[in-house]
Amino acid sequence: MTARLKLTAKLFVVLCLIAPSVGYSHLLKVFAYAEGESEIHGYVYFAGGGPAPGAKVVINQALSGEPLTQVELNEAGEFVYQADQAADYEVVANTGDGHLATWNINKSDFAGEHSVSSESNGSSGSPPDSQALEQINNSDLAKLVERAVAKQVGPLRAELQASEERARFSDIMGGIGFIFGLSGVLLWWRSKE
Template sequence: MVVFSLALAAALLGPANQALAHKMKLFATVEGAIVSGYVYFSPGGRAQDAQITATAPDGATVFQGRTDPQGGFHFEAQRRVDYRIAADGGDGHEAGFTIKAAELPESLPGDLTAGNATAPTPSATMPPAVAVATAAPVPDLAALVEQSVARQIRPLREQLDSYQEVVRWHDVLGGIGYIIGLGGLAYGFASRSGHKLRRRLADGEKEAAQ
């Protein structure tokens, strides 16, 4: 019974260990037009020399490279569109992250395939002074605040993911210990019952001999 419990625990521990120890994550943020991020294992350290590919909504590859010794990467966005970033660490380790267009500066051109890709021109009847005044970009305070808050909060995601993985790992270990405990308890009962049975048989043999 104990051997069976240990074998069952080992069978459960193997897949759980692989699932928890080799979970790749990707985090990215925006500073102006610069998209930067890093790849890491949760739980674990940074992923070095992982393949990074960033694509635009039309499928065009806008960046391709590998992470540095700290698992980091960066590239400059040329358009204000959603960017899908994919990381490939080999051996089936993959992760993804999406940078939203709203996180990028409004000064960047939008999606060239969209119908409103061409910037509007001032009306011919509009006085020159008015046209110059309205052409100046107005900073979006809400967008600036959102980007600033995102830069402060997003790094906490890695810590949260690591904490969740540690909690799951503890749950797995607790379940394995519970299985082994039940196996030991069953073995104890079986041994005690067997001892009593052998004693009764021995007593029966003695009575028969007398």
């Protein structure tokens, strides 16, 4: 009976080592962010960090779900889409074998959504005065700052998303260690009998 128990324990260990890595490596993820007034950047990857360059990525209108376009991924699984206008979008990635991931981008994520209104830019036909020129410059400056911040924050958000995935992987590995510990105590207890 002990030889059978040892064989069962070894088989259990092998299955535990193989199963989580297979299931976890096929978890599809998509990340996207708005840059500038209407540009969407993003990438598609498998949990654990590997790119998914063969995935199909469709950009949809968020409210209606109407597909706007399908974008091509590069070898690193990245894409760039130039939208017609700032709006709510849904990015849907699909590998075709049942793996699907989505990411939503809000209209407020685009840089032009927070800038000074065009009514105060002195475009009424008369020559702009110094205060109107200052507002134009402030408006342009605000757009440039928002674009630069979006360019810097987007990759930081991507790194944060990836680190959250790594934390989840460590949680899984911790759970597996806990199971091994319980199994070891159980096997030790049974060997005492």
